[in-house]
Amino acid sequence: MSNSRDSRSPVSPLPPGSGAAVVDTGFIPVRAKLLEVAAFLDRVERHEVADDFRCEALREAAQVLVDGRPERARRILEKLSDPTSEPDAISSGKAALGAWRPVQK
Amino acid sequence: MRYIEPHGHMVSRTTDDYQAMVAAGCAAVCEPAFWAGYDRGSVEGFRDYFRQLTEYEPARAAKFLLPHYSWLCLNPKESEDLKLAADVLAMIPEFLGKKNVLGIGEIGLNRNTRNELKVLELHVDLAVRHDQLILVHTPHLEDKKKGTQLIVDLLRSHRGVKPGRVIIDHVEEHTIRQVLDQGYWAGITLYPDSKSSPPRAVDMLEICGRDRIWLNSACDWGVSDPLAVPKTALEMRRRGYDAEFVDQVLYQNPLRFLAQCPRFVLSQPAG
Numbered sequence: 217m218s219n220s221r222d223s224r225s226p227v228s229p230l231p232p233g234s235g236a237a238v239v240d241t242g243f244i245p246v247r248a249k250l251l252e253v254a255a256f257l258d259r260v261e262r263h264e265v266a267d268d269f270r271c272e273a274l275r276e277a278a279q280v281l282v283d284g285r286p287e288r289a290r291r292i293l294e295k296l297s298d299p300t301s302e303p304d305a306i307s308s309g310k311a312a313l314g315a316w317r318p319v320q321k
Numbered sequence: 322m323r324y325i326e327p328h329g330h331m332v333s334r335t336t337d338d339y340q341a342m343v344a345a346g347c348a349a350v351c352e353p354a355f356w357a358g359y360d361r362g363s364v365e366g367f368r369d370y371f372r373q374l375t376e377y378e379p380a381r382a383a384k385f386l387l388p389h390y391s392w393l394c395l396n397p398k399e400s401e402d403l404k405l406a407a408d409v410l411a412m413i414p415e416f417l418g419k420k421n422v423l424g425i426g427e428i429g430l431n432r433n434t435r436n437e438l439k440v441l442e443l444h445v446d447l448a449v450r451h452d453q454l455i456l457v458h459t460p461h462l463e464d465k466k467k468g469t470q471l472i473v474d475l476l477r478s479h480r481g482v483k484p485g486r487v488i489i490d491h492v493e494e495h496t497i498r499q500v501l502d503q504g505y506w507a508g509i510t511l512y513p514d515s516k517s518s519p520p521r522a523v524d525m526l527e528i529c530g531r532d533r534i535w536l537n538s539a540c541d542w543g544v545s546d547p548l549a550v551p552k553t554a555l556e557m558r559r560r561g562y563d564a565e566f567v568d569q570v571l572y573q574n575p576l577r578f579l580a581q582c583p584r585f586v587l588s589q590p591a592g
Contacts (some may be wrong), residue, residue, distance in 0.1 A: 223494075227530040231561025241559050242520060281472035289521065295468035297495065298433070307432045310398055312462035 223287045231240035253278065322346040322421050322564070324550050324571035327579065328427070328456075328490060328508065328537035330355045331389065332378055337542070338547045339385040345551040347589055348572065350382060351579065353392040353427035353432055353456050358542060364408045367395065368415075375419040384508050390585060392426035392540025393417070400431070400440035410443050413532065417451055423582045424448060427490060430468040433460060443476060449481035454582050456508075457489045459496065462515065469496040473503055486581055488535070491516055506578050510539045511549035519553035523560060535575040 257275065260266045277292045285291075298316045323346045331339070331352050341348065352374060361367055374391040379439065382389035393416055395409045416422060425448040430437045448455045451524040455474075460468035476482045488502045490508030493516065500507040509525060510516040516526070522536055538549035546552070554567045 223524070223528055224426055226527040230527065231563075234561045237559050237561060246443050268491060287494070289524070291371060291491055294466060294493035298463050301470065303433050303435045303438050305435060307401055307434045307436075310431065312432070312460065314462045316463040 260312070269311065269317045270315045322552065322554055322567065322571075323348050324554070325535075325537050325575040325579070326350040326538060326547075326550055327488075327575040328353060328510065328539045329547060330513055330539070330541035331382065332373055333542035334540060334547055336381070336385070339353060339382060342547055343385050343387050343492075345419070347551075348584075349388040349390065349579075350487060351392065351423060352378060352577075353391040353458075354394045354396060355427070355541060356396040356398040360402070364405070364412055367409045371413070371416045375416055375421055375510065379421045386519075390421045390423045391419075392423050392454075392577070394425050394428045394444055395440065396420065396427070396430040397429050397437050397441070397458060397460075400437040401434070403439065404505055406443065410440075410447055413447065414451065417453065420584060423579060423585060424454030424456060426454075427458040428455065429458035429472060429490075430460050431458075433464050433471060434466045438471060438475065441472070441480075442481075445476065445479050445482060449479065455487040457487060459489060459491045461491075463556060465491070465493065466495050468582050473499055473505070476505070488578060490537070491539070493517055494521070494525065497525055501529060501533060506533045506535065509534060509536050509544070511536060511553060512539065513546060519549070519556040522553055523556050523562075531566070531570050531574070533574070533578075534570065535578065536571060544557050579580045590592070 218298065232259055257264045257271070260268065260271045264269065278290050280288050296315050326342060326347050326349070329352055331350060354370070354374060357370070361370070371393055374393065378513050379389040388396070393413050395406050400406055424459060425444055428441055428444040429440060445455065452546070457472055459465050459472060469489070476487060485506070488506035488508050491510045492500050492507045497507050509522045511519055525533065536549055536550050536553055537545035538545060540547040550571060554571060557567050557570070576587070
């Protein structure tokens with residue numbers, strides 16, 4: 217069995233000083249990704265496709281980022297997931313789309 | 322540094338990639354059977370592919386002194402044609418005696434359909450009957466959570482399956498516990514645009530521990546990076562993890578799982 221905890225609790229002690237390294241090396245790349253999200257949301261409005269189900273799913277998922285609760289990555293992935301449990305009768309195509317669309321499943 | 326690439330679709334890669342992997346410390350590469358980007362039209366098409374995985378590709382890797390192992394199956398993307406699937410599965414045992422074959426994989430689900438589940442069950446039966454290791458692919462993106470649960474349920478219902486001989490690949494934050502908590506091994510795949518990144522992979526190790534987990538690049542003909550595994554070592558070292566930690570995750574863990582197949586023998590000395 218795994219010793220999993222929530223995302224704030226490591227299973228074993230972290231290396232000394234690791235916190236500073238996480239910010240020093242991680243901040244700039246993540247800053248860039250956050251700007252990509254912001255620019256994408258502006259872009260789909262400018263091109264009048266903001267009502268695409270994937271864009272709607274992205275906006276809803278983004279709210280998890282600032283709700284102050286842990287396990288943000290897990291919860292965003294779950295928000296974008298198919299919540300049903302039965303296998304589908306037929307395939308809707310080879311490729312997944314990244315967000316769940318009930319009417320097509 | 323040394324590492325094992327436990328999941329790389331090398332028939333799609335160039336010799337430059339082999340050279341770079343060996344230079345980065347790769348001690349062995351394992352190649353699951355994969356989708357060609359189109360559906361193969363006949364059993365003979367699969368037979369040719371299995372010959373490539375068990376004869377030609379190991380010879381190509383050997384030119385770079387890299388041991389090459391393979392897994393055999395019909396990919397979940399090709400599971401809708403049940404007649405073809407049955408014919409391919411009937412042919413697979415011809416290749417199970419080849420010296421670089423590790424087991425059955427990567428089997429699993431793609432869009433979580435009934436036919437995919439039927440073919441997955443046939444693959445699991447085949448693996449159990451021939452006492453083979455199992456490598457499972459979990460679906461992409463929005464299909465992963467549901468597909469992982471369907472897979473775990475199917476494996477659990479099969480009395481012949483030993484969880485410690487099954488690795489369930491492409492886990493992410495929302496599926497890794499489903500896998501580890503049932504006693505299976507979990508694979509974290511490092512992709513530029515989907516699955517996991519090196520920082521997220523190390524996050525999962527911090528949250529779930531480093532036991533029964535391997536990392537892989539799953540490099541293929543799509544957007545992927547054959548050096549994603551050694552690049553994740555850099556992320557570990559930046560956070561202050563020592564060389565022993567890196568070695569356990571990137572070398573000893575995959576070695577422990579893969580060595581359950583007696584054919585997986587590395588000549589490189591340990592340590």
